[in-house]
Amino acid sequence: MSFYRAAVAVLALLFVGIGVALLAVTAAHGGGVLGFLLGGMFIALGVGRLTLLRRGG
């Protein structure tokens, strides 16, 4: 795996991790639209990039 692909994978996973953390913390605080929205967007970005990477992008 090239450096570029490995780095993209790591950064995409970081996005997913941040998203999960945002969702978890928001839930722990009793919810909130902003927290869930941000968490969902970070996860979507990370998963989207990983999917593109798997397709060779």
Place this chain on the structure above:
Amino acid sequence: MPSRRRRQVELERVLGTPALFATAYGNVGSSIYYALGLTAVYALGLTPLVFVAAGIIFAATAATYAEGTVRFPEAGGSSSFARHAFNELVSFGAAWAQMLVYVVTVATSAFFVPHYLSIFWEPLRENPWDVVGGIVVIVVLVVLNIIGIQEAARLSITLAVIDFATQVLLVALGLVLVFSPEILVDNVHFGVAPTWGNLAIAVPVAMLAYTGVETVSNLAEEVRDPVKNVPDAYKLVRWAVFAIYFTLPLVALSALPVVEIGGELTTLLALPPEEGGYANDPILGVVQNLGLEGALLEALEIYVGLLAATILFIATNAGVIGASRITYAMATYRQIPEVFRRLHPRFKTPWLSIVLFAGVAPIAVILPGDVNFVGTLYSFGATLSFTIAHASLVRMRMTSPNEELLYRARPNLRVGAVDWPLFALFGGIATGVSFAVIVVQNPATRWAGLGWIAGGLLFYVAYRRRFVQAPLTETVKAPPAYGPALALEYRRLLVPVLSGRASDDALDIAAGLAAERGAQITAVYVVEIPLDLPLSADMPAEEALANRELDEARAIGESYGVTVIPRLVRARSAGAAIVREAERRATELIVIGAPRKDLTRGKRAIFGRTVDFVLKNASCRVLVTALKEDAA
């Protein structure tokens, strides 16, 4: 022989994607240490959203720089793009704006070093000691750069990685300890805190956080495979900065919320230290408000303070190098007098440009001790420079719509014959509007910035009319600034590389010549792409072979003590690519190895097709070497 050399020398692809990415992130990632506070002054509770808006503009700008740099892999960034798209006058405007950016980058980074060192001595957080500390940093770096220190690439890369890891750690700690969606919502008071006017100016100021986008462009001449390495590095930087810049402000505004202080809605991030705020050291402010206590807090403060000061010191140095490089490039194109690229007789560095543009000018900028002025002045220069870069890219797509590009950034929209670059159109409009906002909204910056541009243009007109005696729009390149025996002093050599003994032999001869004269060699391996494939097509086997041969070339150079810049070029025809690369690098001598051919009735050429083409078309001297063993 070559394989023995390969074992002797430790090979490294110095400027591949990893090194480019680390260098660029080292620059861009350093900006958060001052941009967070400067942006919060204007954006208050909307700071996270403003960073997202500025980040989208940054993404468009990075795409423009990626395509432009692959198209013209030479130092200069927007100035170089403008030269090819418009003319020398526009190129000067871009270069002069970029110079302002470097001056302010040096000033800002140096000014914030003492703020983060205040963990050891409190007065360094405020005037006048931060000004004194900033001046000391600038003077030290100017002296070191005149003496000619070598930037330790490995150290810079290591620090960039540590910096990124630390920023991720702070985000993780912040998300767990202080992140609060309710506070972030409560922070926003539309139209009041921030006011609409301040919100408008906050976006261009937040672009300060993305200082360093041109770093990759400025290193383009030394990149091994620009078509792959440059876009990959830009894409990675984009993701890395988004990961931090879209999250750290969320943590910061959760830890330091907008509250009423002295009858005004504000955040401690936006207040100066004398009012108990953290505008001068925002990341330390975040650390101190994470809810940590005792020895852990103290250790984290010292760690973050020292790391930030070190990163900012290196960013200041990058600014000093950038200022001297752009000055050198401008003098080479006769935009400013020759004296600015004259080298110091002993240290061989452009001392005058370093003293003036990396020393005197940044010191003048930080003397008032006003961080907000410094921030908006940066935005003035950056938005102008970026707007010219975007406009240049759009114009190049318009004027040569059928040119086969090595790399085409996305997204695009095909209308008629032109593939319109939507990223550049969006980026150009966004940076243009940001520039207008800065000019309209901020009187001090307006007059200082416009004064800088007007003064530069007046000087340019006078210099070109009186001394160069050439039209303002004409590109005039100064001859290489070497000694009196110019004709026979080969300082820039180019060796086309292929597998085989003929090529190694040519490189041996070139390295011998270069070693005698302290010259530099560019080793060029041309990967010929068949007509039925795009120029950017993946050719794994050929690329692997090219990289092996270029490593070999570096090893041969090192065995002679000569610097060899490896360059992989993709083209349809090797001969044309070699001639073009030689012209672009102002090469004085091409040393090309050639197997001898038997002159039979059917073969009229002595050498191969490529060598013949180079001999016929190169605008510099060509030395053809043929192996002794091949003699009849």
